Amino acid sequence: MTTSIQRYHSLSIVLHWAIALALLFMFASGLYMVNADISKADQYRLFQIHKASGVLVLWVLILRIGTRIATRSPALPDALNQQQVFKAKLGHIFLYMALVTMPLSGWLMVSASPFGLPTFVFVDWINWPHIPGVARNKSIETLANNVHWITATALGTLIAGHVSAVVWHNKKHHINLISRMWWNKK
């Protein structure tokens, strides 16, 4: 007989909130570096930071998914009906898909870019490799660029839905879902 658990594994909680903060930065830097009226030098530096951060996010995501698979997850509250459980699970699947697609499409874009600029992950001795076989392929770069932007929009929508669901269930049904993702006892 297994005892029921109330929250996710501590590592999952740390990674969940780390990714949440990282995504805020990635969205902000991504939108700013493309749209803001800034100097070429600042734009170039921001691109390099965004690329390096994307590599870190990818690794944190892999660790997050690994932890999720390797550890037990708390069951959804009984108060949720079958349809809500289905929607929650589907939402999470889409969230993970979008989360993984973002850095992968970014990586593909950088690898196929005619610029061929390397991605140093904040230090000169970590040179993140390009995906082989796509160098200077403008078609693939354009495709990856479109996927990156469309997925970013989808991910933003999914995150909004994710947060809204937590708030909505709390207000409407007094279900404290966020306690599953923190160290509170209840």
Next chain:
Amino acid sequence: MKTSVNSTFLNRTFPMGMLLSFSVVVYLSLATTVVQAELKSTQQSGTVSFSGQHAGMNFQGKFERWQATLNLPPQSNPQIIATFYMNSAKTGDSIYDSTLPEFDWFDVENHALGTFVSTKIEITEEGYQVLGDLTIKNITQPVSFTLTDSQDKLSTRFGINRLDYKIGWESDPDADWVSKTISISMVINK
């Protein structure tokens, strides 16, 4: 009679052999001042550098391996031949240094060497006016520059259009990021 006295006097004071030797020494020292011997130079005795702008920021780099042979006027058949190893170009910026060897930039895999061969060298007030062919990525373009001759060194600085050599041709043909004009500098210590 007077002449023979003087001649005898000279012969006594400066024997003929001594005079001849002296003349040869004077001639040779003058000759070496005017006509320099062939000058060979490498990264040990000079610098070949390049500079430009990327994203509005100045960058500078140098070839860490090159060699040049200079036979300057008034020597007969004056010529300058220089060879530089493209994969030795370093800027100190890891992103630039990783990108420069790539296909669209220096393409070092297919074109390991860049060369300069002069076609005409004329003496000028500052030193020399040099015309020649600069070959990068197997593309040869004529260039001209003034080679300034100071006491201890020869130096020059001239600009090339990187697009003439298909450098960054695919990546940045409109020079949105990297300046079209790249300055080449050379200093050779004598």
